[in-house]
Amino acid sequence: MTTQLMINGTSYDVALPDDVPLLWVLRDEIGLTGTKFGCGVAACGACTVQIDGEAVRSCQVALADVWGDVTTIEGLGNPGNMATIQQAWVDHQVAQCGYCQSGQIMNASVLLDDIPQPSDQDIDDAMQGNLCRCGTYPRIRAAIKDAAQRIMDEV
Structure with a gap:
């Protein structure tokens, strides 16, 4: 099954199982490595991203449970124009x-x-x-x- 995600304003078609954590989708499938793996149990916050403007721990959000547009650290700004x-x-x-x-x-x-x-x-x-x-x-x-x-x- 393919899931479509909007990440940092770009649409991605992701063909992974529904239970894969968003963190791994971002890092391993999409190649956005600014989001870090810390503890894997949502206790440290290193993997925090935004979904529809809400801060969430991406290690605990399954691919099938992503409810809106995702923003990662790469989507906040760029080297010439930081947030x-x-x-x-x-x-x-x-x-x-x-x-x-x-x-x-x-x-x-x-x-x-x-x-x-x-x-x-x-x-x-x-x-x-x-x-x-x-x-x-x-x-x-x-x-x-x-x-x-x-x-x-x-x-």
């Missing part, structure tokens, strides 16, 4: 090892869509479950607040 949240991440030097960062950014992007001016508590609540083994949480918070301000300044 505001990505630029804030760079400016605040958030990444150390970088492994969790695509999931962190995807989750932070949804947070800013939902709450344009998040409080520290909003950030803590939204980012809970996105683990960073390097402990860059203060930089993550600073980058989110900076991106929120930049977005407000653009309006």
Whole structure:
């Protein structure tokens, strides 16, 4: 059976079993390796992508259960025109090892869509479950607040 997916604005026909995790479809079938495998049980957030604007753990979404358009880290921006949240991440030097960062950014992007001016508590609540083994949480918070301000300044 073939499933059609819209990923980062491009349509893909995927001929895989319905129970294959979206993570493996993205990485192995489509070749979008920015989404990382972390734990495989939705506990770390490294594999976070967006489906119809909702942050989800792609390791736990079966191919047959994808309900809308998928956005990965590759779909947020590009090297010549990064998304505001990505630029804030760079400016605040958030990444150390970088492994969790695509999931962190995807989750932070949804947070800013939902709450344009998040409080520290909003950030803590939204980012809970996105683990960073390097402990860059203060930089993550600073980058989110900076991106929120930049977005407000653009309006």
